[in-house]
Amino acid sequence: MKAAIIGTTGYGGAELMRVLANHPEFSIHSVHTTRDEVPVWNEYPHLYSIVENKLEKVDSEAIAANCDVVFFATPSGVSSKLISEFADKQIKIVDLSGDMRLRNLDDYQTWYKKQPAPKEVVNKFVYGLSEWNKENIATADWLSNPGCYPTATLLGLAPVIKEDIVKPDSIIIDAKSGISGAGRTPSRGTMLAEMNENLKIYKVNEHQHIPEIEQQLTDWNASIGPVTFSTHLLPVNRGIMATIYASLQKESTIEQVHTLFMDAYKDKPFVRVRPIGNFPSIKEVSGSNYCDIGLQLDERTGRLTIIATIDNLMKGAAGQAVQNANIMFGIDECTGLNFVPMYP
Ligand SMILES: NC(=O)C1=CN([C@@H]2O[C@H](COP(=O)(O)OP(=O)(O)OC[C@H]3O[C@@H](n4cnc5c(N)ncnc54)[C@H](OP(=O)(O)O)[C@@H]3O)[C@@H](O)[C@H]2O)C=CC1
Ligand SMILES: CC(=O)N[C@@H](CCC(=O)OP(=O)(O)O)C(=O)O
Numbered sequence: 001m002k003a004a005i006i007g008t009t010g011y012g013g014a015e016l017m018r019v020l021a022n023h024p025e026f027s028i029h030s031v032h033t034t035r036d037e038v039p040v041w042n043e044y045p046h047l048y049s050i051v052e053n054k055l056e057k058v059d060s061e062a063i064a065a066n067c068d069v070v071f072f073a074t075p076s077g078v079s080s081k082l083i084s085e086f087a088d089k090q091i092k093i094v095d096l097s098g099d100m101r102l103r104n105l106d107d108y109q110t111w112y113k114k115q116p117a118p119k120e121v122v123n124k125f126v127y128g129l130s131e132w133n134k135e136n137i138a139t140a141d142w143l144s145n146p147g148c149y150p151t152a153t154l155l156g157l158a159p160v161i162k163e164d165i166v167k168p169d170s171i172i173i174d175a176k177s178g179i180s181g182a183g184r185t186p187s188r189g190t191m192l193a194e195m196n197e198n199l200k201i202y203k204v205n206e207h208q209h210i211p212e213i214e215q216q217l218t219d220w221n222a223s224i225g226p227v228t229f230s231t232h233l234l235p236v237n238r239g240i241m242a243t244i245y246a247s248l249q250k251e252s253t254i255e256q257v258h259t260l261f262m263d264a265y266k267d268k269p270f271v272r273v274r275p276i277g278n279f280p281s282i283k284e285v286s287g288s289n290y291c292d293i294g295l296q297l298d299e300r301t302g303r304l305t306i307i308a309t310i311d312n313l314m315k316g317a318a319g320q321a322v323q324n325a326n327i328m329f330g331i332d333e334c335t336g337l338n339f340v341p342m343y344p
Contacts, residue, residue: 001329002029004063006082007073008055009033009043011180012096014070015318017044017051023322023336025329029067032058058082064089069325072097073318076208077184080117083142087121092328093142096323100125101212109280112207128324129216130333131156131268137327142153145324148316149175149209149231152242154216155271155291156308159264160257161221166304171224173213175242176232179280181312189233200233207231238313239282244306254297257304261295269334270315270323280309287311287342289319314339 003020007013008031020028031040031053038055041048060082069092072079080099085132102108103123105116116122126140127133129151137143146154152171157272160166176199179190183259188194189202210229217224230256258276265271274280280292294307310316319337 001026001068002066003325004030004032004067004070005073006058006070007075007078007096008040009035010073010075010184012073012149012183012207012317014044014047014075015073015313016321017047018256019314019318019322021047021050025331025335026069026322026325028053030056030063032056039242048291060085060089064091067091068329069094071095071321071325075297076112077114080115080121083117083121088117092140092325094128094145094325094328095125095143095195096145096317096321098147098208098212101127101147102188102215103118104211105213107211107215111206111211127216128320130323130327131155131265131271132158134327134333136326138330140328143324143328145317145321147209147212148177148181148240148310148312149207149229149242150212150216151316152240152291152308152310153209153213153229153244156242156244156293156306157217157246158220159260160246160304160306161217161224162264163260164221164223164307165249165252165257165260167249168221168223170245170247170303171217171227172245173227173229173242174232174245175230175240177233178236178238179232179314181240181316182233187313195233195235198235201230202233203231205230205277236282238286238311240310241280241282242306242308244308245319246304246306248297248302248304251302252297254295257297258295261293265293270337279307282309282311283341283343285309285311285315285341287314288339289314289323289337290341291315311341
């Protein structure tokens with residue numbers, strides 16, 4: 001199968017090239033940005049002699065004529081405009097941006113502060129949280145890849161929300177991300193002098209992933225109320241840790257909760273539930289498509305702590321996008337994604 005990538009000079013696009021260059025079923029047919037003619041390795045010399053394509057401007061006719069799938073790794077507000085060009089064409093779409101994730105268009109306008117895509121376009125997209133929406137993904141033509149923070153948060157919360165074992169208004173998510181999550185466009189907040197040896201909270205109660213998390217949680221369990229979600233920038237390149245707190249509805253033991261998670265993820269190869277008393281760090285999933293989950297129960301307060309770690313560029317973006325493309329094309333979801341985490 002041939003793939004086109006739009007947004008190849010960004011970090012998400014670069015990670016897609018790294019994964020697809022190694023994929024036995026997909027080949028990189030063309031790479032696109034707003035610029036053209038420059039070999040993509042000029043932007044990313046680590047891809048020298050591995051990805052030999054030159055950047056091209058977006059030409060939807062040519063992409064659809066030559067490719068089986070197009071990945072949008074573009075900032076929000078881009079795919080919502082470009083996607084209509086692909087509407088009548090035979091090509092599958094995987095959108096890594098937030099443009100197609102929120103069914104309520106007013107939410108998109110409020111949280112992203114941008115014009116939403118038309119309702120009929122958004123409705124055509126299937127939400128690609130691979131582990132929990134596999135049947136719909138398998139028949140999807142247009143797929144919306146989850147956000148990085150929602151991926152860690154939702155994989156961490158799914159078993160307890162689906163089984164209704166936590167108090168619906170008790171959920172607090174304390175999340176931290178490496179700097180690559182902010183993309184490659186330079187900004188003052190991500191400069192070395194600002195971030196080195198620092199830890200910053202940002203978008204307090206205003207993060208655009210809040211409605212995405214709440215949309216999926218309430219799809220699973222209508223009783224779930226608004227969540228508290230905070231995001232912090234860590235002075236590392238990659239990685240997200242979501243530390244999630246929720247109060248149990250009734251008394252349980254850590255063994256019971258752990259069994260619930262083990263059962264929920266037993267046939268989901270990219271989610272590794274750690275043994276009781278063992279907690280994942282971001283380094284332990286770096287460069288891989290794993291989401292690792294650790295659990296602890298505070299018997300004094302009745303509060304459960306769930307720790308979910310991912311690599312924001314892999315399970316949080318390109319890795320999950322390729323996992324979803326695998327499912328959409330009917331091949332094993334792990335194909336091309338068997339990366340062992342890099343350590344140290
Ligand atoms: N970074 C991460 O960890 C994650 C990112 N995402 C999402 O994935 C998307 C990409 O993120 P990221 O790679 O970090 O972003 P970057 O800012 O690093 O890259 C954005 C890319 O989009 C291209 N681009 C911008 N506008 C257009 C346009 N009109 N037409 C074609 N290409 C365009 C840019 O190319 P140029 O400027 O050269 O034209 C660049 O290649 C975003 O929506 C982001 O929210 C999702 C999960 C995690
Ligand atoms: C560290 C960092 O800055 N992360 C970004 C993630 C952006 C992103 O992935 O945005 P969408 O999924 O909404 O497109 C942020 O918090 O906004």
